Amino acid sequence: MNVQQISVFLENKAGRLSDVSAALKDDGINIRALTIAESANYGVLRMIVNNPDVAVSVLKTAGFVVKKNPVLAVEVDDREGILHDIMNLCGTAGLNIEYMYSFIEQVSGKAILFMRFEGTEAAEKVFADNGFRLLSAEEACLI
Amino acid sequence: MIWDKKHETMPRGELTGLQGQRLRAIAQKVYNRVPFYKSKFDALGVKPADIRSIADIAALPFTTKDEMRDVYPYGLLACPLSDIIEIHTSSGTTGKPVVDAYTRADIDLWGESMARTLSMGGAGKDDILQNAYGYGLFTGGLGAHYGAQRIGATCIPISGGNTKRQLDFLRDFGSTALTCTPSYSLYIAEAGREEGIDFEKLPLKRGFFGAEPWSDNMRAEIEEKLKIKAYDIFGLTEIIGPGVAAECECQNLLHIFEDCFYPEIINPDTGAVLPDGEKGELVFTTLTKEGTPVIRYRTRDITYLTREPCPCGRTSVKMHRILGRTDDMLIIRGVNVFPSQVEQVLIKAEGVEPHYQLIVDRRDNLDCLEVQVEMNETLFSDELKVIEHKEKEIEHQLKEALLVHSRVKLVEPKSIARSEGKAKRIVDKRNI
Numbered sequence: 001m002n003v004q005q006i007s008v009f010l011e012n013k014a015g016r017l018s019d020v021s022a023a024l025k026d027d028g029i030n031i032r033a034l035t036i037a038e039s040a041n042y043g044v045l046r047m048i049v050n051n052p053d054v055a056v057s058v059l060k061t062a063g064f065v066v067k068k069n070p071v072l073a074v075e076v077d078d079r080e081g082i083l084h085d086i087m088n089l090c091g092t093a094g095l096n097i098e099y100m101y102s103f104i105e106q107v108s109g110k111a112i113l114f115m116r117f118e119g120t121e122a123a124e125k126v127f128a129d130n131g132f133r134l135l136s137a138e139e140a141c142l143i
Numbered sequence: 144m145i146w147d148k149k150h151e152t153m154p155r156g157e158l159t160g161l162q163g164q165r166l167r168a169i170a171q172k173v174y175n176r177v178p179f180y181k182s183k184f185d186a187l188g189v190k191p192a193d194i195r196s197i198a199d200i201a202a203l204p205f206t207t208k209d210e211m212r213d214v215y216p217y218g219l220l221a222c223p224l225s226d227i228i229e230i231h232t233s234s235g236t237t238g239k240p241v242v243d244a245y246t247r248a249d250i251d252l253w254g255e256s257m258a259r260t261l262s263m264g265g266a267g268k269d270d271i272l273q274n275a276y277g278y279g280l281f282t283g284g285l286g287a288h289y290g291a292q293r294i295g296a297t298c299i300p301i302s303g304g305n306t307k308r309q310l311d312f313l314r315d316f317g318s319t320a321l322t323c324t325p326s327y328s329l330y331i332a333e334a335g336r337e338e339g340i341d342f343e344k345l346p347l348k349r350g351f352f353g354a355e356p357w358s359d360n361m362r363a364e365i366e367e368k369l370k371i372k373a374y375d376i377f378g379l380t381e382i383i384g385p386g387v388a389a390e391c392e393c394q395n396l397l398h399i400f401e402d403c404f405y406p407e408i409i410n411p412d413t414g415a416v417l418p419d420g421e422k423g424e425l426v427f428t429t430l431t432k433e434g435t436p437v438i439r440y441r442t443r444d445i446t447y448l449t450r451e452p453c454p455c456g457r458t459s460v461k462m463h464r465i466l467g468r469t470d471d472m473l474i475i476r477g478v479n480v481f482p483s484q485v486e487q488v489l490i491k492a493e494g495v496e497p498h499y500q501l502i503v504d505r506r507d508n509l510d511c512l513e514v515q516v517e518m519n520e521t522l523f524s525d526e527l528k529v530i531e532h533k534e535k536e537i538e539h540q541l542k543e544a545l546l547v548h549s550r551v552k553l554v555e556p557k558s559i560a561r562s563e564g565k566a567k568r569i570v571d572k573r574n575i
């Protein structure tokens with residue numbers, strides 16, 4: 001049960017992010033969550049969107065280099081110490097987190113952690129075995 | 144197929160005899176008819192009668208591009224202007240152009256040497272040849288045209304540019320052979336892919352590419368994308384145009400049509416003739432041209448020669464594709480750098496298509512080389528560290544190949560300017 005994340009290569013120059021959002025908006029793509037990792041000259045924009053396949057083809061047509069990757073969308077209570085619990089769990093299970101980002105779901109008030117692991121399937125099992133709820137691709141599109 | 148069996152497979156002894164005889168005649172002719180050459184011969188104290196064999200060529204003076212420009216437009220003419228039926232010139236982007244004037248016999252010679260070229264890659268009367276070299280003063284278009292007509296192929300003189308139409312013609316006319324610059328062939332391949340054309344299904348079989356430097360890796364890419372055999376062809380406006388040398392079916396080094404265009408490799412600093420296998424500046428003498436014969440023209444191209452027998456049966460000397468230019472060659476912190484070396488590294492690095500540009504600048508009195516490389520799907524990752532790792536790896540490989548440090552900058556696709564003709568590989572911002 002994983003979610004497709006889209007990543008886009010962006011040079012660090014003015015207006016490129018808005019070029020991405022403009023391309024997506026025109027085709028009715030809604031960005032649910034977003035983060036940017038940057039180096040000196042370029043960045044990697046990572047997004048969860050309502051329709052990953054359409055978003056990928058729209059961005060490719062617009063000339064961007066795009067990739068789709070599986071990430072886990074872990075639903076957790078929005079409470080103190082929860083991040084520490086998750087880190088402990090991953091540490092004990094020997095899971096290597098490549099990166100993560102989060103956002104708060106407005107209706108339920110729960111936090112969603114988008115986590116990228118070296119081995120998505122192994123991580124999925126660990127979270128499931130420990131009683132965490134993982135959002136399906138469909139659910140992630142609707143949040 | 145060997146077009147001119149007599150000359151292309153002539154035993155070497157006989158060939159050097161023929162070359163000697165022709166050299167003596169051409170030396171006599173330019174001495175008598177071209178004041179420019181008479182004064183050059185006289186300055187060195189050499190008389191045409193001193194030329195007894197081809198080995199005596201080393202006694203003759205060199206001709207440089209600048210000298211050819213100085214006598215623009217008619218200073219190299221060795222026959223009455225009324226005998227000239229066609230004129231071409233070099234682009235002249237850096238000064239006055241060099242003029243190549245052809246008699247009827249010269250146009251025949253050109254057609255013959257291009258017929259040899261096209262036959263080497265298996266083209267013949269059944270081929271439909273889409274000639275996407277530019278027609279006009281540039282020698283590529285008409286040179287390929289005359290060769291195509293000589294072998295009896297169906298020539299489509301579409302000229303360069305208008306890529307949409309190139310694709311339509313490839314499909315509609317079922318072209319079997321393509322002639323253009325190698326970078327334009329990739330441009331056509333890219334545009335075709337975007338249009339959803341399956342090149343596997345097109346009748347296109349072979350391409351003859353020249354007029355700019357390329358590499359074996361680029362050949363592999365062209366052959367894979369266009370599903371053809373790609374042959375390297377070579378020539379210069381100063382000598383005749385395309386048709387000076389070409390690859391046979393072995394696709395391993397270019398046979399020089401040395402019965403007509405005699406090559407030497409010299410040390411560019413001293414002018415001394417170098418033995419086979421040693422890299423240096425390529426020099427050509429036209430042995431049979433009537434209109435504007437040229438003695439020991441310094442091409443400023445760097446390569447080497449070999450006379451090892453070729454499995455195809457041709458006996459002519461072979462040259463490696465041009466390794467670089469003495470004048471385009473970048474000197475970075477005292478080290479010679481050629482764009483072709485960078486290209487080799489980039490294509491070997493996983494998945495990087497050869498869309499790159501070298502930017503040279505000088506900071507704090509030190510030369511800096513930046514290699515801009517367009518990002519592609521194979522190189523891209525959602526993880527920054529993976530991209531950074533590949534970037535460092537390319538930098539490392541470049542250091543190994545160039546012996547100078549460079550900084551790799553990954554840029555977005557299509558952000559490096561492409562032209563439909565020659566690709567601009569170097570931006571030199573140093574003001575020296």
Ligand SMILES: [Zn+2]
Pocket residue numbers: 391392393398453454455456457
């Ligand atoms: Zn051969």
